[in-house]
Amino acid sequence: MLTYETIITILLGGAERTGLNIQFSQEQIDPHTMSRTFSMTCLPSGVPEPQPDVPYASLSFIWDAALTAISVMGSESMCDLYHDPDEACSHNDLGCAYNAEIDIDVMYEIPLSDTQRREISNVPTLARSLQIITSETTHDQQPLDIDIQMQFTSSYHAFIGRVAARQQWTIDEPLHEEEDLQEVMREICRETVRTLNALAGFETPHPLTLEDDVEPLIDVRTYLRPPTA
16 A cells, blocks of 8 residues: 555645645644644646735545554555464455545635625525535535534624535555556546635625515425324
8 A cells, every 4th residue: 555655645646637726734743643644735827925815725635553554564464463473364365454535625715894794694606606616616516514503792783604625535445556546536536626726716696685586485384284193
């Protein structure tokens, strides 16, 4: 299996080849579990630095200690922890029992103005509009999951908080072949470029009014009569 360092090199190389605008990247290590976390923040094409009214994307994945052991010493090293080398083991027939895969999480942050944040009645329309625009940029034409948080002040005022679109890529078999992983990373980066640029031109829809509804709520109510004895 490819090492953590090789995977980072392939990801950054894919970003450069596809024109993904990386603002910065960082690596962290958990001293208790020895797991590594890689993340990088990206901006739309042509944006030199973060701005309050510009969306950005965060790509990240976690590389646990077991993956380090497998990539450096081979999958057999995991079995050696539990039995003697000359003991019969199903590893030779079934392969490594450890699920060697990583999940690359992509989170898009969408900024709103103060006026837009106060339009809480616009949340369903906002979510649908974001799903429509992101479904046009994904390789499988599937809309992204939308997270919209609500915030309430001490004076009982409500407004829209964080707005984000999220996506996850699970990578398993390509972790073993450099060429396969290069293609997957390029596709992730290409899709991130398309989605970021689409979100940069996104306009928040106007709030729906009663006239925008297809039918008034009272017209679609149904009376269910209880069963008779």
